[in-house]
Amino acid sequence: MRILVLGGDGYLGWPTALHLSAVGHEVAVADNLARRGYDEEMGVESLVPISSLEQRIAAWQECSGETIESYVGDLCEATFVHQMVREFQPQTIVHYAEQRAAPYSMISQAHALYTQTNNIVSTLNVMYAIADFDRDIHLIKLGTMGEYGQPNIDIEEGWIEIEHKGRRDRLIYPKSPGSFYHCSKVHDSHNIEFGCRVWQLRATDLNQGVVYGADTPQTKLDERLATRFDYDGVFGTVLNRMVIQAVLGHPLTVYGRGTQTRGLINIVDTVECIRLAAEAPAGRGEFRVFNQLTETMSINDIAATIADAYPGACKIEHVENPRVEAYDHYYNVVHTALEDLGLKPSLLSATLIDHLFDVVERYRERVDQAAILPTVRWSDTESSLPRTDSALAPT
């Protein structure tokens, strides 16, 4: 199958491209290298050193004999997207190419505007390219569990059967996104669902939990194939960040009371979910939603699990929560669709965490401790006056 991975230079896009190539698909990646630019803007870098996109692709050809084509360009430019789709003629498009950090979207007004326009425009351009060129192309779009918020009822997979005043309908699951970034993903979901109705597109929306892990069987083959590993307060996600704190002898910092719950998934399961979705595409006109997580844990439980696994002593420290969220909330997520397609979940275990400790030990001299703690508070807008007058990228 010909698969185009948008955002194929990122933390998950790159390992996904390798996994799909390794199982025999013809893969191309597209990226505008914005993720590397955010590092420069924030003055941080990936814990694990990463090669350039060209070097990565060359290394993969050396290691596997397989070719990955690449397109460097911005999905906000409609003609770039149209030309790429016409040229590569994908059967599946995997779309990771969005600004994906909630804290980044809350830094300032300019960052909120950039996140929403970048994410919405790129996705609309991809939808139009599919609609113009070949409506059979299957769009696999990465969403987030953060679209749902913390409802007091079970979180179904994208749709919910509602009985109301004696009548029934199956409707889009109501969303309560937790940041302007999460809002942008809700917007994408509505646009894509509309595209499925009006143009009979095929779409799979993967509402992903927090991804943890540093590598996959392919990225481990060669140092040049490594994927990025973020631990900073803006792009770092909770589990990866706490592993670094443990290794450095820093207290594991829990935001607020820590009873808030998250869905989790390992990076190896993530790339496998994409393969499963690609090989069993949505039907024409179908807007299919999978909740892409394998387990749920509270922040306190994640911290305790890491503290238990770490050979040395670990302190756990509660710091002010920069986000606005509930602590003692119901959280029960349905996530059976990917298991039904064949996913064999790797649950969080001492082995997985031990491996992460090893990766961090290896690069511990690269950690910038000042970058670990959160600096962006959801309730503030002080820094929000835009640096530019337009809705363009704040860099």
Place this chain on the structure above:
Amino acid sequence: MRILVLGGDGYLGWPTALHLSAVGHEVAVADNLARRGYDEEMGVESLVPISSLEQRIAAWQECSGETIESYVGDLCEATFVHQMVREFQPQTIVHYAEQRAAPYSMISQAHALYTQTNNIVSTLNVMYAIADFDRDIHLIKLGTMGEYGQPNIDIEEGWIEIEHKGRRDRLIYPKSPGSFYHCSKVHDSHNIEFGCRVWQLRATDLNQGVVYGADTPQTKLDERLATRFDYDGVFGTVLNRMVIQAVLGHPLTVYGRGTQTRGLINIVDTVECIRLAAEAPAGRGEFRVFNQLTETMSINDIAATIADAYPGACKIEHVENPRVEAYDHYYNVVHTALEDLGLKPSLLSATLIDHLFDVVERYRERVDQAAILPTVRWSDTESSLPRTDSALAPT
């Protein structure tokens, strides 16, 4: 009360400003005059001649002795919005300033991108200005009944109490928008609801039905105070368009089978709804949604009502429906909140329609018959390759 009306030069923004000024509020209007620009782009014009914004404001001062301040600028420019809010210090902001035609958003890819970025960015800029300057400012935002689509259960006012697997929650009503324009309004609703949670904003979202009517008591005082009256296939709405067809002896064109149902509201009730919402503001942190319509009718019923009221003979003709929508659908809309605040609905009647016939008779020589029929098909994207490479306005 100091009230800033965004989009105050438009079909509804202008009569709203007059109505609020007439009842004693201190009113300012803001507009980038984009609506006049769309006329030039489409090569059409309002049936009723309209004066410039300056002339209108001067005429209102002559007629009433009241001053309306004006700000001409683009809400997509954050500094313009911030400066205006700091200078005028509104207690209420009424936000009509969006691209508001579903067919316009479906003309091409560039028009879809423009509609979504323009609407989302302008609303985010208004939210940030409120959050920075004074979180007590009440935001009254115009939404649309087209956000809901055609669910098989009752349409509640923005929120719905869901019982699911033995648990309950009150959640955002699930949306099924019918065009990229309607999607943009759903996006706005999510962004504003998030703003209410994270910044404790006060917001009222008015999901409006199709507005009909040509004037209000204030716009009738002087020719220079008239508001626009659109009948073209892009900006004209169903009832106004059919009245023109009747007067011209043209068949009343029903899109598709005509059994699809719409919510309706008269322009006089519309401006009164804004007053009622402004004078009874939402609480701090409250995202309040009202369904702003007074009755529902199928397209066939609207056509039949006009044909009955017209003194001459009227033919009704079914043409291909450019939209993608269901015909035989359930449609029961809750709309009690505005009546509870004191709205006395003016239902569609022979008197109201007779007055519209008079207005159209007066300006019948200005009608461009070629502009009446729909030209934009929802299922097409042929014309969708953008005229520019960016998400800027297509003009």
